[in-house]
Amino acid sequence: MSKPVVAITRPKDRAKKACEIVEKLGGSAILAPTLDLEPVNTESLKNLVARKDELDWIIFTSPTTIVSLNKFYPDFIPTLKCKLAVIGNKTGKLAEKNGLTVDLMPEDFTAEGLIEEFKKREITGKIIGIPRTASARPVLPQELEKLGNEVILAEAYKSLFPMDENAVQELIQKIENKEIDAITFTSPLTVENFFQIAENKEKLAQLLNDNLLVVCIGPITAKVLEKYNIAYIYPDTYTVPDMMELLFKTWREENE
Structure with a gap:
């Protein structure tokens, strides 16, 4: 063959x-x-970093998010004190490699899978940071807000042609x-x-x-x-x- x-x-x-x-x-x-993916230091990312101590949760949806934060704010990840949710094994492993504990990773590696886990756990009234690409689907922040959470969206990288x-x-x-x-x-x-x-x-x-x-x-x-x-x-x-x-x-x- x-x-x-x-x-x-x-x-x-x-x-x-x-x-x-x-x-x-x-x-x-x-x-x-x-x-192609390019890490970027945007105003929204600066805002998320400035509000780090307010966060109850942070969600990493891809390894590139972690790469971007380490590039522009190397002290951010080592000093995180909130809970961490990730989508996907690769993102979870990189987070752990950076010294973080993953508190939540859905079996279904999609935004919808993560939303279901937040619903099951009745997570509401929390401040949740989501650094990601601006071209990502809106379903994750929208559904988390419907659950009564405040979402801080931050553009951490660009998805390029x-x-x-x-x-x-x-x-x-x-x-x-x-x-x-x-x-x-x-x-x-x-x-x-x-x-x-x-x-x-x-x-x-x-x-x-x-x-x-x-x-x-x-x-x-x-x-x-x-x-x-x-x-x-x-x-x-x-x-x-x-x-x-x-x-x-x-x-x-x-x-x-």
Whole structure:
């Protein structure tokens, strides 16, 4: 059986582990980030840092949030005294590596999963800080406020259009040449930007459906793929390792 060629579209600074997993599972990885992340020191982030001692909870939704806070405010995380909620294993592990204790991580690694946990615990009347990207979905702060909490939103990093469009164009060419066996998407923007770069979106969607195994990290990203009428699969647990395990299991079953 030949080695599957797997396209990785996640940001470059997060792609190393994904590429390593592909190689470990017996595939070949092609990296073409359709999203770039840049830490930023915004006024809203300064405000959150200034109000640190008022916080009852802080929520980290991605590792990049932690990277940004450490870059601009290295004393912030070591002196946090509030409770911590995270979305995802990777974010939780990085928080613990930075000396924090994770008080809450939902089994469902989505904003909705975290909201359900806050509802179950009847967390209300609290001040909750959420440093994240401005392009994130509004559901988390909105629902937490509906529960009677005060939410301090802070932009900690920007989600940018790919800095290397040529790499994505080259990936599209490889897809047209049937040189790619599978493609992975780890966030809604990785899908949106991918199709924004494509000159013929309908043709690209057809190529994905006809020739590639499309795997995404979870239901939120899946909704964007549905918008482009693309067939997909995603794992029960929304992590990159589980996504890759599912990809290789499915690919081998289809190519035996």
